[in-house]
Structures are given as C-alpha cells and as structure tokens.
Amino acid sequence: MSKRNVLKIIAFLVGLYFFLEYILPEKVGGEFDSYEVGSPVCVEKDGKKLQFYVGNYYKGRGIIGRMVKSSGKWKKDQKPCLQRSLFLKFDQYGLIEPDVAITPEGLTLLYLGQNEKEPVLCYAVSSDDGQTFKKKGPVVISTNDVFKTFENAPNGQIPDRIKSFAADYKGGSWDVYLFTMTYRVWHAAGPDLKHLTLDAQPLVSTALLEKSPNAFDVYKEGDAPVLVYVMDREIVEFRQGGGNWTPKSWKAPAGNGTNDTIYAGGRMDTSDGTLYLGTKKMQKARPIDSPYETTLCAVNLRDKGDGEPLAPEMTVYKKVGASPRPTYLSYGTEWAGKFLTVVGSFAIFIAMINLMLFHGKKIYQSALNYNAPVGEEKLPGGGAPFRNFLKNAGYSAVFLIFLAVMIVCALKGQTDEAKGTIWKTSFDFLFNAIQAPMGSAVFSMITFYMISAAYRSFKVRSLEAGFLMAAAIVCMVGQMPIGELLASLVPESWKLLQLPWLSSKLLSVLNAAAYRAVLIGTLIGSVAISLRIWLGLDNSVYSSVD
Amino acid sequence: MDHATLPIIIFILLFSGFIITMIMLTKRGKEVFLRPINGLKVIDDAIGRAAEEDRPIMFNLGFDDLSVNLFCSLAVMGYVVRKAAKLSMPVYVPLAQPLAYAMAEEFWKDGYAAMGKEGMFAVEDCLRYMSSNQSALGAGIAGWIKREHVGANFMFGTYGFESMMLAEAGQQAGAFQIACTPSFYQVPFFMVSCDYTVFGEEFYAAGAYFNRDPVLTGSLVGQDYSKLVLLILIVLGSLLLTIFQKTDYLRLLLQW
Secondary structure, eight states: OOHHHHHHHHHHHHHHHHHHHHHSOSOSSSOTTSSEEEEEEEEEETTEEEEEEEEEEETTEEEEEEEEEETTEEEEOSSOSBOOOSSSSTTTTEEEEEEEEEETTEEEEEEEEEOSSSOEEEEEEESSTTSSOEEEEEOOBSOSOTTSSSTTOGGGGSSSOEEEEEEEEETTEEEEEEEETTSOEEEEEESSTTSBEEOSSOSBOSOSSSSOOSEEEEEEETTEEEEEEEETTEEEEEEEETTEEEEEEEEOOSSTTTTSEEEEEEEEETTTTEEEEEEEEOOSSOOTTOOOEEEEEEEESTTOOTTOOOOOOEEEEEEEOOOOOSSTTHHHHHHHHHHHHHHHHHHHHHHHHHHHHHHHHHHHHHHHTTTOOTTOOSSTTTTOHHHHHHHHHHHHHHHHHHHHHHHHHHHHHSSGGGTTSHHHHHHHHIIIIIIHHHHHHHHHHHHHHHHHHHHHHOOOOSHHHHHHHHHHHHHHHHTSHHHHHHHHHSOTTOGGGOHHHHHHHIIIIIIHHHHHHHHHHHHHHHHHHHHHHHTTOOGGGGTTOO | OOOOOHHHHHHHHHHHHHHHHHHHHHHTTOOOOOOOOHHHHTHHHHHHHHHHTTOOEEEEOTTOOSSHHHHHHHHHHHHHHHHHHHTTOOEEEEESOHHHHHHHHHHHHHHHHHTTOTTSSOHHHHEEEOOSSHHHHHHHHHHHHHHHTOSEEEEESOOOTHHHHHHHHHHHHTOEEEEEESOGGGHHHHHHHOSEEEETTHHHHHHHHHSOOHHHHHHHHHHHHHHHHHHHHHHHHHHHHHHTTTOHHHHHHHHO
C-alpha cells in the first residue's frame, strides 16, 4: 500500500471519529452529573422525600437528577429525570435552578432553561414521583399567546432578565417569585402556569443586599412571603413589615460542605424547614478548567433561635468533579488535546534551540569575516567590518539579546514573590512599554493606508461606482454627529431622507442579506472541501506524499 | 465541543449526498459548466508579467493553520510555484503559522521538483516564518514586498486587519495583485487595493479551477444544488411564515 493511501486511511479514521463525536447524542454513557452537582430542591410526597438537583456532565450543561431518601440515606437514581432538549429552543443549552411543587397532576418541576437568548422559565410534569418528566414548555406570564413575545420566550417580557426564581402551589393557585438581574423581585400569580399575571409593581424594587445572592428562595409564613437569600456562607431571611424588608441572618455552620462557598441552590423543604444548598470547595492551586469539589448539603432553619447556631447539617451528596466529557468519544478528544499540548511544548523547545543555533551560526560566521581585508570580498562590501557585521548578523544579534532578556525576566519575574523586583518591572516594561505600543503603532498605520486606498478607489467611473460612492457617503455621514443634526431638520415621517436611518438600513438589511448569502456559500464550500479531504477524494492535499 | 442537533444532521447528510452524487456523476463523464472567475483566470497573466519584469512572486497563505482553508490556498500555491519554476522565478512565501510552514515547504519543494528545478532557490530564503502576531506579520511582509520589489502578489486564505497593509504595500510596489479570501470583512480592503479579488465560496472553487478534475468540478456542482435547496427553503419558509402567522403548529415547525 502506498504512503498516500495509508495517510488517506488515517485521515478518514480520524475524521470519522470526530464526525461521530459531533453527531452522536450527548452522554451515551457514564454519570450524568460527573462534572459537578448543585441547586438542590426537596419535596415530601406521600411520606417519601424526593430531592431534585442539577448535575453537570459538562461545564455549564445542566441536567436534572433525582434522589430518594430511604432508611435515612439519600439514594441517587442512575438516570437523569429531565434533560436539555436539542430540538426545542427553550432549554437547548441546559437546565438550571429547579424548583418543585406538588400539584393535582403529580409533581411539577420548574426550571430556568438556558438557550442562546434570555433564560426562560419552563416547567415539566411528572406522574411517577419524578422518575420521568414531560416537558410543558415555558411558563406564560401576562399573556395567553405563547408566541406573542420575542422568539420562543413568553416570559422574556418580564421587564428584566430572570436570574433565579421560586414557585409555590397552594389551594389551586400558583405563586411565582422572579429574582432578576437588577436584584428586583417580581411576583406573578395565577391558576396554572400558562396563565400567570405579573403584578404591576415589583415586590422588591431595590437591592436588599449589596451583592447578588448565590441562591434565592421564598417560603410563606401564613400568607406573607419570606425571602431567603444565601450569600457565601451567610443565610439572610427578609420579612416585610411596615413597607420595609427586615433582614435576619445566620452563618451556616462549618463542616460537611457548608464551610465551602455556597454557590447554588437554596431551596426550602417547607415541610420541615430544611434548606438545601449546593456548595463548592474552593482550592487555591487548581488546574485551569478542572472542576471543583461540589456538595449537596442541608441546613435546618426551623430549629434555630435568635442568635443561636443553626441545627447540624448533613451532607447529602458529594461530587469530586471529573473532567468534562459529553460522550464516550470525548475521552479520545481529551487525550488528543493533551497529546497535542505535550508535542507542542516539545516543538516550541526544539524550535527555540533551532532558532538560537541558526542565528548563532550567522553571528559566528559574520564574526569570522569581521576583519576580512579590503578587496577580499568574502561578504558583500568587505572592508567595512562593523557595517558588514550589522548588515549580515545585526537582526540575529538583536534577536538573541532580546530572547535572552525575555527568558530571564520571564523566569524570574513571573513568580508570586517577584512583585516589585527589577525582573518583574523589566518584564512588564518590555511588554507594556515596547511591544504593546509598537503593535498599536503598526495598527494605526492602517488608517493612512485606508485613506490612500479610498482616495484612489472612490472615483465615479461607472454607474456601479456611483452607487458605491453614494452608499459610502450615506453610511459615513449617517454615523457622524452631523448626520444626526441633518436628520433633525427633516420631518419625522420622511425616514428616507434621514441619513442615520438610511445608513442603519443599508447596513442591517442590504449588507446583512448579502453577507448571509456569502456566508452560506462559504460554509457549504467548506463542507464540500472537508468531505473531499475526509473521503480521500482530493489528491491535491496529498500531492507532496508519494 | 458542541453537538449536532437533528436539523443539522439532516442538512449535513443532505449536502454530503448532493456533493458525493455529483462527484460520482462527473467521474462517469457528465459534462459540467464552470462559470469563469476572472480573478483566477488572470493568475497566469500575473506570473507572466512578473517574469517579463524580472521581479519575484510572493504567495501569502494568510493566517490559516492546518485547516481546509490552508489546503485550498496550498492547492493554488502548488500551481503558482510550478508555473514560476517553469520560468525559473522565485516564489516567496511568508507564513504566520508554524504548522503551515511544514506543509507549505513540501508544496513549494514539490512544485520546483516537478519542473526539474529543485535546488534553484534556497528554501530558507523563500519561505519565512514571520510571526503569528498580526502587526508583526503585516509589517514584516510589507517590508519584504518593498525590499524585493515583488512583481506579483497573491493573497490567499484568511486575513485580519493586516490585509490592508499587505495589499497597500503591494500596490505601492506596483505589483500585480490577486486576493482570494473567505474573510468577508477584509473584502473591501482587498477590493480597493488589488487588481482582482475573489471571495466567498469561490475561494473554495479555486483548486478546481486549474485542473478540471471531475472530483473537484463535481463537488462544485453539488455545492450549487445544496445552495438551491437552501434558497428554496428560505423563500418557502418566509412565505409560509408570512401567510400562516396565526397557526402555532406551523410556526413551531418553521422556527424549529
């Protein structure tokens, strides 16, 4: 078999591997919460305690898992009960922040669906104690038309972006509290999750805490809502009285997970007042992109008295995170990545030695010829030693000097102890005062190139060139302050004469349409050539192998 | 790594089907028409002009690392090197990626060897790894173009802001310039400074243009059919969505 065919077969197999990894469904096996766990929520149904939590099998990809308490111990289901949907847009990127309620239909689980736009509050219903759920789509607030608001996000019309929420079902009515990115809390209520009505004013209109809480929940004392905020290791309850929200806080006791940073969860099991929390163990020296140790734990809030420590907590489930792997085939991808990193590191090392040898040799040869007598032209212009040396080995000398300086400064100046030393200062100086300004200087030269090119090209020689010129003028003037000024002189209804409007339409409609057309062509072209290379049909790639 | 959704899998299989079918048909002798692309037709003229003026040729491979774009550019570079070798002319190749250097070196040597001119020019003089820093790359190549007074400057591949520097340096040196790029945002800069600019999907057609290999021409026709399907879907989708605005199920399907 020829060398070329062997290469084609290897390329095909490697391509097949990556192709399969791309098209196979995620998580063909393994634990669905292998990366980390968080956001627990608990409910008691028919005397059975059930806990739902977010398990990530991949960084940021949430799946809902279930645990059942039997003989005093929590037991995890092997399969997840609710996964992200590849075909619906609401929760394409994962599910976060679940909350659960007992309803006539069985169990209703609400969650925030992550997608390419705003997070959407969705829900799913289970009739088998949460072993499986049936998705019901987004919760509809203040509208009966699912598709009335932007795209597929009917609760996107909340006047803010939803960060967290809490839901409660009692007496045939839903109460949903939405915590938004601006720290406000909105209340919506209604008979079912497709017909909720948002209150005209937010329940909480200003930030109750200076920072955004890591976890949020609401439970009711009688008819009055109590807001539970969890920050780091502090649990704060807010009760309304006289128009103000009064805080009351506790420190979560140390041990069994709660001495770690609380990062997600914070849902109350209202039957016994236990607050379930997701915590994260912060490690000082943690490899980049490696997961944290995460824990689900529980703190009993009802047993507290003022100023007294909280009741002993328990660890429900602990996960020492594994590397993120969406499918079995990802093991290979991860291995290939590591292999490339190692080979790349060696290649850089070898390249540096090679560079030093190459330039060192050049300097050495030029030095040998330094005193070449006049007339004996071993090098061009022999007889002018220093000039010759500079001409032949000047760049090499500068390169080697700076290479040595940078290596020494980087090695000595990049440690924690090096702050304020000459090495650190020199390293920063070389970067910030030499490399960065030189880069900016080169970049700024483009302005002059653009002006000279524009001056040369923008000449109206034909009808097409005339159109180009007109479009250029509209776009330029439309984006300048004078464009705004001119537009203010034109009546509002005469849009076509308003240059900023015209300019934005030219760019966002005409230009965008052309751009998309080109993009479609380019992408199909790249699919075609990838296919040719993968299947070994394109010989031009292997032309140098025979 | 993100994973394919069902519509993506369907489209991948559909487009692949079109392309493979058309390749098979052209291999069996089906005649296909390739529309003329001026920018690629004049490559021979650019080389000829540089030879007449006894000025070297420069072939830029852009910022591409080992990718399909690089292979496309290399296919054209191979053609240019063979033509230049026939006329005993040097082809300078500045590079921005270390891995691309190794590939380009093979293609460059192969081109000269094919014409029996191996060893005529030193590899280290003609192929230079410049830098993967855009500013340094732009400044380095612009200097090289001006010092060597390049007669024909080819810019194939992906570019960033350095495109303007390269094209203007070539323009100032009076070089015959042809740019061919999938980088949409650099097209205006190439347009105003180069003699010919090829962009978008035609970049991927460049390899097929020089040798009417049935595989390449067949794949081009397959691409056209894929685009036709997409065009029909876009028009149909727009119309249906406009007509049946109130029908939720249809909207769901179309939005999916």
